Structure formats: structure tokens, C-alpha cells
Amino acid sequence: MATIRELARLCGVSPATVSRVFNSPEVVNPKTRELVLRAAERIGYLPNESARTLATKRSFMVGLVWDTDHRRPGWRHPFFQDILIGLKTALSGRGYHLLMLATNDGGRPDAHLRAVRRHNLDGVVLIDNGTWDPPLRTLAESGVPCVSLDRPVEGPRTTYVTSDNVGGAAAAVRHLHERGRRTIATIAGPERTRPGAERLQGYRAEMARRGLPYRPEHVVQGDFYLAGGYAAMRRLLEAEERPDAVFAAGDEMAIGALHAIAEAGLKVPQDIAVVGFDDIEPAALVPPGLTTVAQDTAGFGTAAAEAVVTMIDGGDPPPPRVLPTTLVVRGSTGGPLRGER
Known part of the structure; x- marks a missing residue:
């Protein structure tokens, strides 16, 4: 097993600095801390966790x-x-x-x-x-x-x-409206969750700001997952007035909506434009590429x-x-x- 002195020599720092990286990381320069941690992982150095716990009365x-x-x-x-x-x-x-x-x-x-x-x-x-x-x-x-x-x-x-969440949902509606869409529906997340409730709030507020009519039949509850988005989009496609755009409160629901739209023989974005929320990795890979609100x-x-x-x-x-x-x-x-x- 590698020792603290070997690790210090490899990194060009003192053993005391190595000790501080593992015992008081907040006092060490972030670049030095990262250097030591990466080197420790590479050579298999393990700090004495038992001693550190006893000394600090923490489990870390x-x-x-x-x-x-x-x-x-x-x-x-x-x-x-x-x-x-x-x-x-x-x-x-x-x-x-x-x-x-x-x-x-x-x-x-x-x-x-x-x-x-x-x-x-x-x-x-x-x-x-x-x-x-x-x-x-x-x-x-x-x-x-x-x-x-x-x-x-x-x-x-x-x-x-x-x-x-409120601002992100508003940005999605604003983008769709600026692209010429006027009948904008939403697949909402569960209202018992804060993201679900706030994204619906942002959608409704921006619709009102832009003078767009709020239609209860164009607000369908989803669950943040593929199947929920697919089922919700099927309901929207059966509405008396079919929407020309959909804001889905999560990317998985938006991807489910894309499948339902394609299954109905319609095209995205020509017939229906779609915006999601999250910017998960598949958002850039599904055709034609999902416009979305990215979270950090x-x-x-x-x-x-x-x-x-x-x-x-x-x-x-x-x-x-x-x-x-x-x-x-x-x-x-x-x-x-x-x-x-």
C-alpha cells in the first residue's frame, strides 16, 4: 500500500499538505487538492480513515x-x-x-x-x-x-x-410563441412535486403575458417518464383543437410525446413543435433533436x-x-x- 510520503513526493508537495487534503480539504488550494486526489486514486493511496474520524469526531x-x-x-x-x-x-x-x-x-x-x-x-x-x-x-x-x-x-x-423552474418554463413558451405557435399545450409534471407545480405556473404565466388563451383541455398531467409523456400526447392529439406546440415539463415526457406524434403520422416541427425540460443526454440524439430547457x-x-x-x-x-x-x-x-x- 502506498504511503503518504510516496504520494507527497509524486505530487511535489509536503506530507503535511497531503494530510490536509484528506483532513481539512477546505484549506487547500483546489488545484492542489485535485492533483493529490487524482494521484492518490492512481497509486492506490488510502488515508487512515479511522484515525481521522477519531481526531475530528466525524465520519466524513x-x-x-x-x-x-x-x-x-x-x-x-x-x-x-x-x-x-x-x-x-x-x-x-x-x-x-x-x-x-x-x-x-x-x-x-x-x-x-x-x-x-x-x-x-x-x-x-x-x-x-x-x-x-x-x-x-x-x-x-x-x-x-x-x-x-x-x-x-x-x-x-x-x-x-x-x-x-418558473423562468425556464416561461422561456419555453416564449420561444414557441416567437416561432409563430399560437395553440401551445403542456404536459405537466406531478403537481405534488415542486418542479411540476412551478413549471406549470411558469407556463400559465407566460401564456397570460402573451395574450394566449388558457385551455384546460390543453393541460395534461404527466409523470416525468416516457410512458406518461406518450399517453399525455395521445390525449392532446384527440383534443377538439389540436395544439400546434407542446411544452413538456420533462425531457422523458417530451421524447414520449415525439413517439406519439410520429405514430399519428404527424411531423415535428412542421405540424407540432415540442420543447422539453432537463437537457438529458438523449435529448440531442432523438430525431429531429429536442429543444429543451437545460438545468445545471x-x-x-x-x-x-x-x-x-x-x-x-x-x-x-x-x-x-x-x-x-x-x-x-x-x-x-x-x-x-x-x-x-
Whole structure:
């Protein structure tokens, strides 16, 4: 096994600097920290975690709390996979490990808190599953540093990170209207989730700003997944007045909508233009290329890691972060014009 001196010599730094990278990463220059971490991985150097834990009274582990019910396909959604990669990368750069928690304590209100204490976790990141059930509430109120993704949480050491869902949805409607579309429908996300509710809010607000009629039959509930988008688009195609554009509150739903449109013998964007939300990897690959509202997945991970480590270090809960979104124009709305991305 490689030693701390071998690692220091390889990186051209002192053993004390290597020690700080693993014990107090926040005081080390980010470039030096990255150099040491990459070299440590390459030569198989492992810091003495037991000694570090005893010295600091920390486990240097952050838990990820998310509904792991096998009936819910959230774990496979590509947007959340990108979020997890960003979170793991950001925490690793600060000397922390990410532990995914799967709790099954018979519905106990302290189920998540028991798991956190069992593993001696320093903090947790919560991913919104559309419910604010007793185990989540108990955890947030416990004083354990908690950062929630996509929903506000209440507790003495809590904060949250989200995207500009309202502004992103408004940008999608604005883009469609500027491309000459006048009958703009939406496939909404579940309103029990903050992204679903806010993206519907942004759609309705921009429709009103542009003087476009709001038709209840042009608002169909989806579930953020392919099959839900496909079924919702089928319903829109059966409407008395067929829309000439659709804003889907998630890319998977938008891709499902593209399949339904093609199955009906219609063309995108000639007959119906489509905009999604997320900018998952398949968005650029499906024909004719999906115009979408991109979220900053790496920014999610970095902001969440910074916030939870700040609280673990004894700092006050940082204010909530609302990350900007960006419209990415592709073929499903006609492709970018001059000056557009």
C-alpha cells in the first residue's frame, strides 16, 4: 500500500499538505487538492480513515435520502443520475463519501434519523419524491445538517437547492410563441412535486403575458417518464383543437410525446413543435433533436455539497440557491436562428 510520503513526493508537495487534503480539504488550494486526489486514486493511496474520524469526531460521510420503493422508477431517471454524479464528485473533492440510504423500518417516523445515527453520518442530502412524510420531517427537525434538492425544508440546520423552474418554463413558451405557435399545450409534471407545480405556473404565466388563451383541455398531467409523456400526447392529439406546440415539463415526457406524434403520422416541427425540460443526454440524439430547457446538474451537486459541508463545519445554513436555466434550441422547434444557442 502506498504511503503518504510516496504520494507527497509524486505530487511535489509536503506530507503535511497531503494530510490536509484528506483532513481539512477546505484549506487547500483546489488545484492542489485535485492533483493529490487524482494521484492518490492512481497509486492506490488510502488515508487512515479511522484515525481521522477519531481526531475530528466525524465520519466524513454524507447520506443521500431518497424514496427507494421499487415501484417508483426514480433511480433510473437520467436527470437524477447526472445529479448523483455531480454530488458525488463535489463531495469527494471535499474529502467526503456519499452513502445512499435505503430505509425500511415499518413506516417509523424516525426511520431516516435512525439510519443517519446508525451510520454516524455528518449530514444528509434529500431528494424530493413529492411527499413530505414524517420520516423526512423528523430528520429535518433533528438538527442534522440537511440540504434538500428541489423543495424547501424546515429545520434548524436546513437549506435547499433548486432550478429556476418558473423562468425556464416561461422561456419555453416564449420561444414557441416567437416561432409563430399560437395553440401551445403542456404536459405537466406531478403537481405534488415542486418542479411540476412551478413549471406549470411558469407556463400559465407566460401564456397570460402573451395574450394566449388558457385551455384546460390543453393541460395534461404527466409523470416525468416516457410512458406518461406518450399517453399525455395521445390525449392532446384527440383534443377538439389540436395544439400546434407542446411544452413538456420533462425531457422523458417530451421524447414520449415525439413517439406519439410520429405514430399519428404527424411531423415535428412542421405540424407540432415540442420543447422539453432537463437537457438529458438523449435529448440531442432523438430525431429531429429536442429543444429543451437545460438545468445545471453539475451546479446542483456543487451547491448541495458546499451547503452541507458549510453546516457540518458549524456555519449557519446558507440561503437557498436557485440555479439558472438555459434554453437549448434544436430541431423540434425548427433549429436555432442567428444568435441563438
